[in-house]
Amino acid sequence: MKKDEHILLIDGMALLFRSFFATAVTGQFMMNSKGLPTNGVQGFMKHLLMAVDYVKPTHILVCWDMGSQTFRNDVYSEYKSNRNAPPAELIPQFDLAKEVAEGFNLANVGVPGFEADDCIGTLAKVHHKERKVTVLSGDQDLLQLLDENIEIMLLKKGFGNYQTYTTDLFIEERGITPMQFIDVKALMGDTSDGYPGVKGIGEKTAVKLIQEYEDIEGILNNLDKLTLSQRKKIEADLDMLHVSRKLAEIHCEVPLPLSIENAVWSNVSDASISYIEELELKVLRRFLLSADSLIASG
Structure with missing residues (x-):
């Protein structure tokens, strides 16, 4: 175990979107003299650098989506089809955010056909056996990655506020394991990602069923023990349940x-x-001038 090494994995998409919409709502796009909007990029870097100051990692990787089409669209054509196209002021900031990250000597990671979450998951699961891994995002889906030496820091409102999850805290709070969280999502679906799960089964019922039967396979092996209503709903949506499980993981x-x-x-x-x-x-520069601990001395 390389105890002195600590990797911070950043969900670049989550930070950029959050930062963009936090200021876009009041029309503050922060155009530079070339007419390029920078509001999302400045907030993204401020979130990132504050987390760096808080976590004090030895290594940082920033993970990105590479286009909207991934293997999940092959599994289910409607996946994320309910989402609006990004606003015009955000589009040029996708490339700019990666360039600015590079300007800070940060490593960008992204693979066409996969989401940022998949890159984060791959890196976390490979490295956690040897080093501590912290994931920064605003996306609760990443809680399924919790494991020994993997913690998930979820952004809360404002800058520098986090809810940090470990496996133990997650189990204590949710009453299920991180792996069971995938099966709960498969049952209840995810409206923001555009997959339905089993129609008529919400979060409460999904959690209860997984607590009782451990996983989807356990539920399907015990359909005769469910209420008639639950059984009918699951049998009617069996194919969608299996598809949703693939999408949720x-x-x-x-x-x-x-x-x-x-x-x-x-x-x-x-x-x-x-x-x-x-x-x-300018916002980022002002922040950096006040953050002595982040600046290289000499």
């Missing part, structure tokens, strides 16, 4: 480079500060 075997030598973190350099001045990221 984070895929932890993404083909990506697992060497982390290029992910070593070593504070914010003068070059990074010059870079954000060039891009006119």
Whole structure:
């Protein structure tokens, strides 16, 4: 166990979207002199750097979606089809966010056909046996990754506020294990991801069934013990239940480079500060000037 090594995995998409919509609602897109909106990017980097200051990792990787089509669209064509196209002011910030992350010597990770969550899951499950892993996101789906040496930090309102989950806390709070969380989601579906699960089964019933029968297989082996209503609903939506299970599970075997030598973190350099001045990221610059602990000395 490399006890002194601590990897911070960042859900770049979650941070960028959260930051964009937090300021877009009042029309503050923070255009620079080239007419490029920067509100999402500045909030994304501020969230990221505050988490770095809080966690003090030795390595950082930022994970991204690479386009909207993934293997989940092959499993279920309606997957995420209910989502609106991103606003025009957000679109140029996808590439800009990755460029700014690179300007801070951060390693970007993304593989076409997979989501950021899948990259996070793959990296977390490979590295947690040897080092501590912390995941930063706003997405509760990632709680299924909780394991020994893996903690999930969920962003709360504002900057620098987190709900940090360990496996023990999750079990205590939810009454199920992180792996069982996948089966609960398969039963209840996910409206934001656009898959229905079993019609008529909500979170409360899904949790109760999984607590009683351990997993979906256990439920299907004991259909005769369910109420008539529950049994009818599950039998009517059996195919969708299996599809939803595939969609709910984070895929932890993404083909990506697992060497982390290029992910070593070593504070914010003068070059990074010059870079954000060039891009006119004034909010980010103000924040950095007040964050001594993040700046490389000398």
